[in-house]
Amino acid sequence: MLFEDQDYAGALLKFERAFESAPDPRLLWNMAACEKSARHYANALALLARYRKEGDLRMSEAQRAEVITLIDTLHTLISRVHLVVDEPGASVFVDDRLAGTTPLADTLLVDLGTRRIRVSKAGFQDQVITQEFAGGSELTLYMTLPAAPRDARITVASDAPSAIYIDGRLVGHGRWEAPLVAGEHTLRVSAAGMVPYEKEIVVQVGQPRTIYVQLEKDERGGVPTWVWLGMGVVAAGGLATGAYFLLRPSKDADFTLGTLSPGAVMLPIRVSH
Numbered sequence: 001m002l003f004e005d006q007d008y009a010g011a012l013l014k015f016e017r018a019f020e021s022a023p024d025p026r027l028l029w030n031m032a033a034c035e036k037s038a039r040h041y042a043n044a045l046a047l048l049a050r051y052r053k054e055g056d057l058r059m060s061e062a063q064r065a066e067v068i069t070l071i072d073t074l075h076t077l078i079s080r081v082h083l084v085v086d087e088p089g090a091s092v093f094v095d096d097r098l099a100g101t102t103p104l105a106d107t108l109l110v111d112l113g114t115r116r117i118r119v120s121k122a123g124f125q126d127q128v129i130t131q132e133f134a135g136g137s138e139l140t141l142y143m144t145l146p147a148a149p150r151d152a153r154i155t156v157a158s159d160a161p162s163a164i165y166i167d168g169r170l171v172g173h174g175r176w177e178a179p180l181v182a183g184e185h186t187l188r189v190s191a192a193g194m195v196p197y198e199k200e201i202v203v204q205v206g207q208p209r210t211i212y213v214q215l216e217k218d219e220r221g222g223v224p225t226w227v228w229l230g231m232g233v234v235a236a237g238g239l240a241t242g243a244y245f246l247l248r249p250s251k252d253a254d255f256t257l258g259t260l261s262p263g264a265v266m267l268p269i270r271v272s273h
Contacts, residue, residue, distance in 0.1 A: 008038040025055030042109035079133040081108040082140040090121035151179040162191035
């Protein structure tokens with residue numbers, strides 16, 4: 001019913017499900033008829049070749065002759081393409097239908113008309129050929145898969161005559177623009193008298209990025225770190241001295257010895273008079 005209604009895709013699906021349940025070779029003939037009517041001549045040819053092999057014992061001489069005649073006719077509607085790809089393990093698609101993996105074990109059968117051949121592999125850029133194929137022809141196509149880009153363009157600019165570092169390496173001053181490998185990186189921008197800027201950044205393939213850094217003035221006035229450290233030591237010493245005088249008992253304080261096991265400690269104790 002679906003076939004007579006010219007719903008060849010629906011009829012093919014029903015025949016395929018029937019064949020999965022009961023693999024009768026005669027269903028291959030029905031499936032080939034659907035593909036032929038849908039102008040998928042290469043698929044019809046493959047099904048007929050399988051039908052001829054698996055159903056030969058059930059066919060009469062007239063049926064065998066009919067199959068051979070139809071196969072010969074389909075060959076005039078199909079182009080044989082020798083596809084040579086420089087990368088193994090790449091997927092080959094004809095009109096977005098998977099046709100095999102490189103290196104192909106056999107020639108690629110392509111229906112006549114305008115067809116789109118696409119070769120795809122992870123880590124490489126897809127290559128596409130759109131071409132008009134004449135039935136009964138044979139040709140060779142060569143395809144090279146270039147490596148996919150692994151970087152993105154990044155621009156870093158600052159409002160000061162700063163030094164720009166990427167992952168600890170000096171790359172420019174004031175403004176820097178260049179491709180950078182995708183992934184995580186450490187950006188540092190520094191200038192005299194300014195507070196250094198440092199941040200982890202993520203670069204993604206095919207996504208250019210611009211980073212503008214506005215450095216803040218160092219309120220310490222550029223005083224060397226060792227000076228601040230020295231002042232810190234002096235301040236700490238002052239606090240210790242102040243604590244001594246603050247906690248030191250007065251001269252008229254009386255002292256009484258006390259002991260705390262395990263050692264003896266001198267404790268100042270004020271005795272009220």
